[in-house]
Amino acid sequence: MARKKKKIKYKKERVILSEVLPYELPLTFSNRHFYEFLLENKVEYKNNTLRWKKAGRELDAIICLFFGLNIETEIETRSEKVNKLSIDFCSIKINPKHLRTIPFSYKIKHKAKEHRELTICHPRNQLKLIDFYHQHKEIILYYCRDSPFSIRKPNHLSKYVYHKDKIHRDRLSKEPISIEEYGKEYESLRSFFVYKEISNIYKFYESYKYHHCEKKYNELLTLDISKCFDSIYTHTLSWALLNKDIVKQNVLLSNDTFGGKFDTLMRQLNHNETSGIIVGPEFSRIFAELILQAIDKQTLEDLKNKPHFFSHKRDYEIFRYVDDYFIFFNDEPVKDAVVDVLQLNLRLFKLYLNHNKAVLYKKPIITDITRAKHRISKLIEKNLKYKLELIQPEEQDGDESENNEENANGKNKQGEININSKLLITQFKIIIKECDVQYKDLLNWSLAIIEKKSKKIIEDYKMIEKKKNSEANFIKAIWGILDFTFFIYSVSPRVNTTIRLCRILSTYIRSLKTLFFNNELTSPIYKLIFDNILFILKKNKCSDHTQVETLYLLLILSDLGKEYWLDQNALCSFFGIEIKTDGIFETNRSLNYLSITILLYYIRKKQRYDSLRSFIEIKILEKFNLKQKVLNEDAELTLLLFDCISCPYISNKTKNDILQICGILENELRKLIINFRIFWFTKWKDFDLMKEFSAKKSQEVY
16 A cells, blocks of 8 residues: 655745754744745845845835845836736846855854854845755755765755655654754754754764774774864865866866855855855855865775775774764774875865864773763663652542553552752762763753653653642752752853753743742742843853853743843843943943844833833944945844844834935835834744744754
């Protein structure tokens, strides 16, 4: 019998949902509403022509604002047949120079004293990327098939069909994912390509290939490329796909090849820079993968041609996850030859191995992180759980058959839970110390286990028979879990660990609300959350750049209720804003797009923040006035423009002033633009925190 199929329809525009944004962004920001705008208005960029469905002069003006065009630019109109319907379309020829934009860059914490710069490319470049993927998706797959080493590479397009049957249910991915993995079926896809074969680096350590190599080889060397994305010279893509000497002799001709077009696009969205590519989006990883594939292939060939002939999968095995290398071997000369050849081939593309981060493991090949994970898993599994017992039928009143049926369903249980946070903290620190690992290496993993155990604890509480002390026992356990969780998190906040923390907090907050606990019971939990978040905010005050890691915590505070809103002084202090004795606000730091939108989302229309809101509006206008020369090409200002005009918390005067600075001089047209959409990039209202955290979890890449 043939398997039943269910079609999943995807638009080419889905590129901007999965390929163009960094993972490390505030929860309130997404491309979903921009995606809807493109679909609703049939906006597309192709062959240097911008086209959209004719609707009204406000839409024409919005298109001009996105592309930095004069509002008086001449627009062509013509009728076309779409699904047998006649539709009027507008179009403008775009000079490629208009695609040379300034991306919006921001920093996140990377190491104790280092930060990583991430980037959002301009919306007009995102539109260009839609067309680029649509035109070149097959050739991307073609060039990603060559490497014998890569374990994270596009393998084919995400599936458009799944089989609705038992086999599908068995193959269905059990948890939200960031990219589709080979051999699984999905009902809701997050990635443009199916990736073969490891979606996250931690899965490699648990894979058959890794365990097989552990048995086959005595040693493992791990290496990575030093500042890989920052070091990539964009022209080297054509060298990798074709031939360096031929490309250099035929530069103009190479510009029309796939590699030349991808090179041009990467330079355009990065202000025409050839040194380094932007960090964060998936398309940057694909660009790097294409170059590294060629290096892998050449390395394999060179090792075959060595005087002693070293054979892959006989003398050594190499696995590469993006820019991380895992080299398995038995003999030192083999290892030396592999490293020498690899670094020589990398050097040809202006890339270099980071020998300072090289780690050598001898058999048994078990990393310190693996040992620590094993011990932490046992610690959490043992301590974070209800001790459950079935209530025996003879202890119950009523019909015996009914009691047996209830026990079979697991509904009549008695249970207790005791969480000693001090003991957990001490044991956790001992494991970290004895295994010689860092908190940052284990936090996300540890918090993921705590999140899973927290959900089980809540479900167990719902199932047990309630006694006099059941509620107090449950609340006390939550307090202990959160005390332990905040301790391990606060040592080294990162974006991914903050999201995990917030999911745990949100899980408990929602449960306490739905279970209708009284304020006397819940207030210690809410106060613990408030006090710890306030401590973290004070400890991680915004420096010259926005602390994206801790912005999420403001969203959790807003979910606690009005009793737990930060006072204006504490909020300003976190963002580096000083309130003088005369009530004047001052800051010597530039509030960037992320700081401004999160601040506005948090303070909303609340009266206590009226003066702060006025100050933010002044800083917004200053930002537009100071950067008027780059107004038409600056991604940050474009994002800020559209979020400000849709923000319900900003005065109409400020919205009109911004649009005037951007060249919209007519009052009626400004009004139409302001009312065109309620959301552009920031979702200002109707925000489901738990739903957004779940969606965010599924986008995680590393």
